[in-house]
Each structure stands twice: as structure tokens, then as C-alpha cells.
Amino acid sequence: MSDPALFEMRDLTIETVRDGHRRRIVEGMSLSVRHGEIYGLVGESGSGKSISMMASVGLAAASLDITAGDVSFAGRRFAASDRRGLRSNLSHGVSLLFQNAKGALSPFLTTGAQVERVLAGRLPKSTCRREAIELFRVCGLNHADLADKYPHQISGGQAQRVAMACALATEPRLLIADEPTTALDVTTERELLRFLTRLCRERDLAIVLIAHNLSLVAEYCSGLTILHAGQIVERGPLASVFAEPLHPYTRGLIAAVPDVDAPHELEPLAGSVWGGRSDIERCRFSHRCPFAQPDCEAGVPALLPRAGHEVRCILYREDAT
Amino acid sequence: MNSPALSVRNLLRLFRNAAEPEAMPVGVRNVSLEIATGEVVGLIGESGCGKTTLGRCIVGLERPDSGEVVVGGTDFTALSGRDRRAFRRNVQVVFQKPETSLNPRMTVARFVGEALANFDVVPRGARRARLEMLAGLVGLNADALERYPHQLSGGERQRVAIMRALASEPQVIVLDEPTSALDVSVQAQVLRTLKALQAEVGTAMLFISHDVAVVRYVASRVLVMYLGVIVEEGPADAVFTAPSHPYTRALLAAAPRLKPSGDEAPPMHGELDLRAARSGECPVRPRCPLAHDRCREAPPMADLGDGHRAACWLADDLNKQSSEPTYREKTAS
Numbered sequence: 001m002s003d004p005a006l007f008e009m010r011d012l013t014i015e016t017v018r019d020g021h022r023r024r025i026v027e028g029m030s031l032s033v034r035h036g037e038i039y040g041l042v043g044e045s046g047s048g049k050s051i052s053m054m055a056s057v058g059l060a061a062a063s064l065d066i067t068a069g070d071v072s073f074a075g076r077r078f079a080a081s082d083r084r085g086l087r088s089n090l091s092h093g094v095s096l097l098f099q100n101a102k103g104a105l106s107p108f109l110t111t112g113a114q115v116e117r118v119l120a121g122r123l124p125k126s127t128c129r130r131e132a133i134e135l136f137r138v139c140g141l142n143h144a145d146l147a148d149k150y151p152h153q154i155s156g157g158q159a160q161r162v163a164m165a166c167a168l169a170t171e172p173r174l175l176i177a178d179e180p181t182t183a184l185d186v187t188t189e190r191e192l193l194r195f196l197t198r199l200c201r202e203r204d205l206a207i208v209l210i211a212h213n214l215s216l217v218a219e220y221c222s223g224l225t226i227l228h229a230g231q232i233v234e235r236g237p238l239a240s241v242f243a244e245p246l247h248p249y250t251r252g253l254i255a256a257v258p259d260v261d262a263p264h265e266l267e268p269l270a271g272s273v274w275g276g277r278s279d280i281e282r283c284r285f286s287h288r289c290p291f292a293q294p295d296c297e298a299g300v301p302a303l304l305p306r307a308g309h310e311v312r313c314i315l316y317r318e319d320a321t
Numbered sequence: 322m323n324s325p326a327l328s329v330r331n332l333l334r335l336f337r338n339a340a341e342p343e344a345m346p347v348g349v350r351n352v353s354l355e356i357a358t359g360e361v362v363g364l365i366g367e368s369g370c371g372k373t374t375l376g377r378c379i380v381g382l383e384r385p386d387s388g389e390v391v392v393g394g395t396d397f398t399a400l401s402g403r404d405r406r407a408f409r410r411n412v413q414v415v416f417q418k419p420e421t422s423l424n425p426r427m428t429v430a431r432f433v434g435e436a437l438a439n440f441d442v443v444p445r446g447a448r449r450a451r452l453e454m455l456a457g458l459v460g461l462n463a464d465a466l467e468r469y470p471h472q473l474s475g476g477e478r479q480r481v482a483i484m485r486a487l488a489s490e491p492q493v494i495v496l497d498e499p500t501s502a503l504d505v506s507v508q509a510q511v512l513r514t515l516k517a518l519q520a521e522v523g524t525a526m527l528f529i530s531h532d533v534a535v536v537r538y539v540a541s542r543v544l545v546m547y548l549g550v551i552v553e554e555g556p557a558d559a560v561f562t563a564p565s566h567p568y569t570r571a572l573l574a575a576a577p578r579l580k581p582s583g584d585e586a587p588p589m590h591g592e593l594d595l596r597a598a599r600s601g602e603c604p605v606r607p608r609c610p611l612a613h614d615r616c617r618e619a620p621p622m623a624d625l626g627d628g629h630r631a632a633c634w635l636a637d638d639l640n641k642q643s644s645e646p647t648y649r650e651k652t653a654s
């Protein structure tokens with residue numbers, strides 16, 4: 001890890017008022033991504049994956065208070081509350097890709113025109129057309145007439161590739177991809193992720209892959225962070241986390257995934273992400289945890305190194321038996 | 322098999338694309354299938370292949386161009402008016418997004434109670450008890466009965482949709498991607514509920530999903546659909562361990578895995594492209610990695626034994642190949 005990180009988020013904390021109470025919906029979140037790597041961010045919906053990453057590029061909703069943290073990207077550092085500063089990263093090497101590309105594309109412009117519009121931000125107008133065609137080719141959009149079509153005339157997979165061409169048009173070094181394949185068929189999903197993997201190798205692009213599907217992360221990422229209720233519960237290199245998942249939440253997530261090769265009984269996780277007491281500092285998983293004990297509600301467990309990665313659970317304290 | 326709960330015969334429902342008159346019409350082409358009481362049959366395939374259209378024809382939301390949908394001995398498609406409406410109680414549907422079928426202004430008790438009343442399932446005085454029994458069946462707390470949809474979680478809403486489908490004591494339930502919008506944790510709960518229901522109630526189910534792992538978990542038999550036709554079918558274990566159609570193999574290989582299998586069944590080329598298919602040919606030919614000359618003629622369904630069938634000229638070879646220990650070890654380890 002001598003290689004300095006391309007992207008580093010430190011101690012991000014986001015607060016908001018929910019159900020009449022002030023809550024820290026993201027707390028002490030940190031994330032470090034190296035050049036050319038695909039890094040996974042996992043957790044159930046509502047656990048804070050998207051908000052954290054949106055906040056890291058200054059796009060958190062105005063109703064959210066960013067009370068702590070900073071973000072460095074390619075050597076530039078901004079306070080996490082400096083939305084304007086962070087947004088400038090979007091024209092200096094960070095791109096975004098979302099789940100619903102069809103909805104994100106403008107319905108009034110042809111797909112080619114949308115990509116050209118992004119390219120015009122950094123290239124002379126005369127070369128945009130040529131460059132757009134090249135990007136379409138790179139993204140596997142080979143039908144000659146696709147650039148002349150409107151978003152409603154193309155398939156979901158094609159729309160996702162057009163969104164990708166737009167995202168790549170700024171020549172990013174980091175792509176934040178939020179559930180980019182969730183709406184797609186597995187066949188298309190695999191093609192797109194293979195393509196992204198190749199880009200990472202060939203262009204040194206780094207990706208933060210936000211996914212609720214652990215299998216995707218297992219197949220494509222080199223490291224991962226698992227979030228629950230706005231806190232990191234476990235993180236580390238992929239091989240280490242999957243060889244020895246430690247946190248009861250991580251284990252619960254894994255046990256809930258059906259296996260196409262060797263079907264097994266599914267063990268559902270009880271309860272919901274934000275259930276349980278909010279008036280005390282506690283392990284935020286205690287209301288769902290089969291191993292919960294009084295100590296789990298005596299404070300927030302620390303994130304400690306164990307088995308080659310890190311875990312936040314009192315079962316793994318130094319003095320735990 | 323004693324007389325099936327559902328029997329679909331030569332069902333045809335095609336849509337022509339006005340913008341592309343040359344292209345092959347899409348939809349469902351002469352599909353036949355049977356589901357026994359207590360059986361859960363999985364239907365897999367990429368989006369646009371006709372899964373939803375087939376499901377909608379079965380529950381009467383879509384009129385087939387031709388063919389029969391026989392439920393408990395009656396051809397549903399031949400009914401009209403009042404008979405047809407009354408018959409609906411026998412075939413129910415659950416959609417991907419429960420929001421689309423729940424009524425935001427009705428409590429769960431009223432919403433499901435309405436179904437009990439409409440179909441006159443139990444006498445008025447017994448309705449409350451029946452509601453509580455149904456809630457129990459789908460794993461919903463009795464206090465959820467007094468809530469409105471917005472007061473429920475996504476998983477609870479899907480349970481309500483299943484509960485309402487069960488209320489009329491149907492012989493068949495079609496579930497179209499019922500867990501695709503849910504988190505894995507909630508999906509696991511709903512899938513377990515469905516499995517328990519199968520054991521307790523014995524309603525026949527057609528479970529439509531693009532997620533092959535989910536289908537492997539719930540279904541005992543599987544149908545694989547491509548451009549409106551069934552290209553492979555059989556007992557789930559046979560289809561998943563010895564897939565014998567190039568499309569099934571590609572579909573199974575593409576599913577992401579917690580333990581990547583390293584199984585490299587050749588992928589299909591490109592995306593489902595309706596413009597490329599020609600009638601008379603094998604519909605998979607434009608994308609098939611194993612396509613050869615003979616494929617310009619549509620292949621028959623090859624019988625591989627035990628109800629396992631695949632429509633490919635190479636089905637026998639593929640079946641032998643994928644039953645070989647090496648292939649099995651690779652996919653199972």
C-alpha cells in the first residue's frame with residue numbers, strides 16, 4: 001500500500017432531523033481507493049452508501065448537515081462541508097454513474113448529442129463528434145445509428161452504456177457507480193462490469209462500486225466496506241473478508257444470498273437498519289444481532305483490526321474470549 | 322402427475338412493432354406448460370423475452386391471440402363477462418412493486434377483507450379470523466392489519482400483496498419478479514415465506530424472475546424462455562446442474578456469485594436484439610456462440626429424460642458434456 005490513495009474520505013459525519021430527532025445518518029465514514037482499483041461499498045438500502053458518496057462530491061441534499069470529515073482526491077483536499085470545493089472535483093476527474101440511466105439521460109437529446117455536450121466541456125467543438133464516436137465504440141455501442149436515437153428508443157443496457165460514455169467523456173480517474181447494473185439482466189450486467197474492469201486496467205480508472213448485491217462485489221472488487229446504519233461494521237481486502245467474515249451483520253448478509261450452484265436454506269436478517277434505540281450510543285446492530293449482550297449497548301464498539309481486516313464488534317475485542 | 326392445477330396450451334400473444342415492421346413480432350409464441358398442485362415452477366429469461374406477457378395471459382390481464390389457459394378443468398380464455406370475473410378468484414398475481422397493487426387509502430385489513438368479500442370466501446362473521454390466519458401464513462404481525470401501505474416496509478408490503486393473492490383461495494398464483502425490488506435480507510424473508518406456503522397451502526405457483534439463484538431456491542421445476550419460446554425445461558436440479566441449451570448455460574454462467582465459479586460457459590453475443598431473429602430459424606442463432614449451418618432450421622425439443630427437454634440441435638451433446646464430473650465439480654465447488 002505504498003501507493004498513495006487516489007481518493008480518500010476521512011471521518012465523514014452527516015446529521016439530519018428524522019422523526020423529530022437529530023440523527024447521525026453517517027458517522028465516522030472513511031474510505032480509501034487506490035489508482036485503478038474497484039472498491040465495493042455494501043449494505044442494505046438506507047444504510048448510507050449513496051449519501052456518503054454523494055456528499056464526497058458536494059452533492060448531498062441541502063437538508064443534510066455535514067458536521068465533520070474531509071475528502072482528498074488526486075492531491076487536493078476539501079472539508080466535507082465545502083460542497084462547492086468538492087463539486088469542482090466533478091470537472092477534475094470524478095464521474096458518476098447511476099442505476100437508472102434512462103431516467104438520467106435527457107429525453108430531448110439524441111444519445112450522441114448528450115455525449116458531445118459533455119465532451120464540449122473540455123474539447124474544441126470541431127473534435128467532439130469524432131471523439132463521441134470513439135467513446136461509443138469503447139463502450140460497446142457499435143450500431144451505427146445508435147448515436148441518432150433518443151433514450152426512449154434504446155434498451156436499458158444500451159442506455160446504461162450511453163450513461164457510461166457520458167461519464168467517461170470527462171476522462172475521469174475515479175468513477176462512482178451507484179448500483180449501475182441493478183436494473184439490468186445478468187447477461188448485460190456481466191458484460192458491463194467486464195468492460196469496466198478492462199477500463200480500470202487499461203486506463204488506470206478507479207471505481208467505487210456501490211452495490212446491495214454482495215455477489216457482484218465478490219466478483220469484481222479488490223476490497224470492500226460494509227455499512228450498517230451509517231457506520232462501517234467491517235472492511236478490508238476482499239479475499240480476507242470473504243475468507244473470514246467476522247461481523248454478525250456481514251455473516252447475516254452472506255447467509256441471505258441464494259446460491260445458484262449449491263442451494264441452501266436462507267437465513268433472513270431480523271429487523272430493519274434503523275430500528276432499535278436511538279437515545280443511547282450503542283452498537284447500531286444490537287437490535288438485530290443474535291449475539292447481542294448488555295455490553296453491546298454500553299457504547300459504540302471500536303473498529304479494530306482482526307484476521308487481516310477490520311471489524312466493529314465487541315466479540316472481537318482484545319479481551320474477548 | 323394427476324390433473325394439473327394449471328395447463329397452458331399453445332398460448333400465442335404477439336405484439337408487432339409498428340416502427341419496425343420487418344422485425345419479428347415479440348411476445349409469447351405457442352407456449353405450453355403445466356403446473357401441478359403444490360408445485361412451484363420457475364420461469365427465467367432476459368427482460369423482453371415474454372415472461373411477463375405469459376404471466377399476464379395466465380391471470381387474464383391480457384387476452385391471448387390463441388391458445389388455452391385451463392385452470393382446474395376450465396378454459397379461462399373461453400369465459401367472458403361475469404363468469405370471467407368470478408373465475409378470477411382461481412388465478413391471482415403478485416407483481417414486483419407491491420405499491421402498484423395496494424390501495425394507499427385502505428388499511429391492510431380492509432384491502433384484504435375486500436377480496437374475501439368480493440369472492441365470498443368466508444361468511445362475514447368469520448372474516449376477521451380468516452384475516453388473522455392469512456396474516457400468520459405470510460408472516461405478518463396481526464397489528465399490521467390496521468396499518469396503511471405507507472406505514473409498512475417494502476418487505477411487509479410484498480407480504481400484503483401475497484396475502485391478498487391467497488385470500489381468494491386460488492389454484493394458481495403468478496409471481497412476477499416478486500423479490501427483485503427488495504434487499505437480500507428482506508428477499509430471504511419473503512422467499513422463505515413462499516416456501517413455507519407451498520408446504521402448507523399447496524397453491525400452484527409460477528415464479529417469474531431474472532435472478533436464477535432465487536429461482537433455484539424456490540422452484541422444483543424450471544422453464545427457460547427466449548424470444549417468446551421455452552428453450553429448455555425440466556426439474557430444477559437437472560437444468561441447473563446439466564444445462565443443455567447454450568442460452569441456459571450462458572444465463573447461468575452470467576449470474577454473479579459469492580464464490581466465483583470460474584465456469585466459463587461461452588456467453589451469448591451482444592444483447593437480446595429483436596431485429597436479428599428470423600422466423601423459421603433457431604431464435605437464438607444471432608447470438609449463439611455455438612451456431613452452425615443446421616441452426617438455420619429451428620431445432621425440435623430434444624427429450625433428455627425425466628421431463629428435461631431442450632430445443633437445440635446440440636442438446637444431447639451439451640447434456641452429456643455438462644453432466645460430466647468435471648463440469649459439475651466446476652459449477653458446484
Ligand SMILES: Nc1ncnc2c1ncn2[C@@H]1O[C@H](COP(=O)(O)OP(=O)(O)O)[C@@H](O)[C@H]1O
Nearest residue numbers: 336347348366367368369370371372373374375
Ligand atoms: N402492450 C404491448 N404492446 C406492445 N409490445 C408489448 C406490449 N406488452 C409487451 N410488449 C413487448 O413484448 C415483449 C415481451 O415483453 P414482456 O412479456 O414484458 O417480457 P419480460 O417480462 O420477459 O421482460 C417485449 O419486447 C415488450 O416490449
Ligand code: SF4
Nearest residue numbers: 283286289296313314
Ligand atoms: S457488538 Fe454486540 S450487538 Fe453489535 S454486532 Fe457485536 S455482538 Fe452483535
Ligand code: SF4
Nearest residue numbers: 603606609616633634
Ligand atoms: S440450435 Fe444452433 S443456434 Fe440454436 S441454440 Fe442450438 S447451437 Fe445455438
Ligand SMILES: [Mg+2]
Nearest residue numbers: 368369372373
Ligand atoms: Mg417482466
